[in-house]
Amino acid sequence: MYFEMAKRNLKRHKLMSFLAFMGIVIGVVSLSIFGIIGESVKNGLNEQNGKISYIEIIPNKKQGYxxxxxxxxxxxxxxxxxxxxxxxxxxxxxxxxxxxxxxxxxxxxxxxxxxxxxxxxxxxxxxxxxxxxxxxxxxxxxxxxxxxxxxxxxxxxxxxxxxxxxxxxxxxxxxxxxxxxxxxxxxxxxxxxxxxxxxxxxxxxxxxxxxxxxxxxKAVVYNSLTMLSSIIDKLSLFLSAIGGVSLIVASVCIGNVMIMNVVERTREIGIMKSIGASKKDIMMLFLYEAFILGLIGCIIGTIVSYATGYIIVKYIIGLDMPLFALKYAVYGISIGLLLTLISAIYPAYKASKLNPIGALRK
Known part of the structure; x- marks a missing residue:
């Protein structure tokens, strides 16, 4: 019941649903794509390192040599x-x-x-x-x-x-x-x-x-590829963190959209309460709406991340994308969906606390 009503409400408020949806997609892409590219490049460097048949030994300058x-x-x-x-x-x-x-x-x-x-x-x-x-x-x-x-x-x-x-x-x-x-x-x-x-x-x-x-x-082993791999690993984490910030911003936008949604639907909520809808029903309805938006947005964002990452890694950088690089896509879906639901809790709670009589007057 909640699921069907949530779908109907999202279709009725297409512009707000679209804005929230795009925020989720952009956030998930920002979070996932840098991790996928960084992991692919690091894997390529590690494979190249395994093919090297020499050892490079340099003086330990930190110890004064x-x-x-x-x-x-x-x-x-x-x-x-x-x-x-x-x-x-x-x-x-x-x-x-x-x-x-x-x-x-x-x-x-x-x-x-x-x-x-x-x-x-x-x-x-x-x-x-x-x-x-x-x-x-x-x-x-x-x-x-x-x-x-x-x-x-x-x-x-x-x-x-x-x-x-x-x-x-x-x-x-x-x-x-x-x-x-x-x-x-x-x-x-x-x-x-x-x-x-x-x-x-x-x-x-x-x-x-x-x-x-x-x-x-006096001596240490130097490996430029290993050092570069470590730098890329840290850089990809840093860029993913920036993507995570954009996902947090997107979740704040979702919260704002949901609050505006509550304001616009005050009378509708009043009618639902007057015919017997409980606080739990109202809250669950808004959470289901956020869940549907979050799930679809995260899935689309992950597909875009994978496709874009694959094109960049395969055809621009010239490397193969390892299967385990997709863990960042999983991170994107999980974190995106979690933040979407968290951002919807307050608007859903606010909707559930509306006074039915006051809501009907508006």
């Missing part, structure tokens, strides 16, 4: 992990290009020629610098051009972007270790790369950190 020494590298080499140990030098330098007319600050990396060949598949001489093709395009440079680091003139060798290790490690500017020491000095190694199999990565990571740290907390 900024470089690794030759002795540290020897420790790892003596251990014989049956994998490749690649120590890397780095320094921030001013690079001049276009015959000195332009300059920019870059992080230049120094490797010995054997390790350089392993990472870049290129022969980079002591008079050359390997630069990522993406960086070359941004700077308006091309293969064979010349740049200057301090007083050294170096010829550019283009490094392709399809080398996953280079792109993931951010090794955009590479020179030989001999050239690096002449230009930047030799303070020590800024990172150590250990190339290994995916199956033994976890074991070697733990053993190498234990070996380097020994009695001091």
């Amino acid at each position: 900024f470089y690794f020494s030759e002795k540290d590298v020897k420790k790892l080499e003596i251990k014989k992990f049956n994998c490749e140990i690649i120590p890397i030098l780095s320094s921030d330098e001013v690079m001049k290009y276009n015959r000195g007319r332009n300059e920019t600050i870059i992080t230049v990396y120094g490797l010995n020629k054997i390790n350089m060949k392993k990472l870049t598949n290129k022969e980079i001489s002591d008079t050359s610098i390997g630069i990522n093709s993406y960086c070359l395009k941004n700077l308006g440079l091309k293969n064979g051009d010349y740049i200057k680091l301090k007083n050294s003139k170096l010829r550019i060798i283009k490094l392709k972007n399809n080398n996953n290790i280079l792109s993931n490690l951010g090794l955009d500017y590479i020179i030989s270790d001999n050239t690096f020491k002449q230009i930047c000095g030799n303070a020590g190694y800024s990172k150590i790369i250990i190339k290994t199999s995916k199956n033994s990565k976890s074991k070697i990571k733990n053993e190498s950190i234990k070996l380097l740290n020994n009695k001091e907390n």
Whole structure:
């Protein structure tokens, strides 16, 4: 009975019903879509991280360590992990290009020629610098051009972007270790790369950190994808919280619409009470109206969230949407419906307390 009467009343007050409905839809979409996209991106990063077959170890700067020494590298080499140990030098330098007319600050990396060949598949001489093709395009440079680091003139060798290790490690500017020491000095190694199999990565990571740290907390494992995943996780939660605020605003609007509904239907409520409707009947009628609006609005909002999220993740970002990302859609329905019912309690209570005689006079 309550359900049928609630449907009839919603149809009779189409504009108010539509405004409340749209508030719920927008609130649910705002709450769900950021979570769905964030969870999908995080899942894609975790999958990519699982494919990585190297470990990146950096000095623990929080403990005052900024470089690794030759002795540290020897420790790892003596251990014989049956994998490749690649120590890397780095320094921030001013690079001049276009015959000195332009300059920019870059992080230049120094490797010995054997390790350089392993990472870049290129022969980079002591008079050359390997630069990522993406960086070359941004700077308006091309293969064979010349740049200057301090007083050294170096010829550019283009490094392709399809080398996953280079792109993931951010090794955009590479020179030989001999050239690096002449230009930047030799303070020590800024990172150590250990190339290994995916199956033994976890074991070697733990053993190498234990070996380097020994009695001091000198080394930590760095993973840019894991850090990025953590940042995206926090960002998606933050954006979902903003969506939650919009859903709360929507629920306040629903409360206002319901109160206006009570005011407009005062005479109708008086008639219902005069023919025997109880306070419970009146209250349940208004709650059913809010429930129907909330349920339909939440379902439509969830469908819109999923469809929009799928299009963004699949065709714009280029990732697959994991099934567990739909938990945010469930959150949207649950929270949206709950807030809708809460926002309708006061208007429903106010309607149930109306004096029938006073209501009929209006």
